[in-house]
Amino acid sequence: MKIEEIRALSGEEIKKQLDSVYRELLEVRFKLATKQLQNNRELPNLKKDIARFKTVLRERTLGIR
Secondary structure, three states: OOHHHHHOOOHHHHHHHHHHHHHHHHHHHHHHHOOOOOOOOHHHHHHHHHHHHHHHHHHHHHOOO
């Protein structure tokens, strides 16, 4: 998800999306551990998504944007 799309969401929507990305990250880690992961770039992409969501939430708490 791109940063512009995340900034267009409300705070509650961002938190819901963040929870779903965390669940997806957990599933990908299990797939990695059991050698069932097809796309190796999935794990870093999910981590970047989490960082984007947290960045937007932090910007809003600080009043930057």
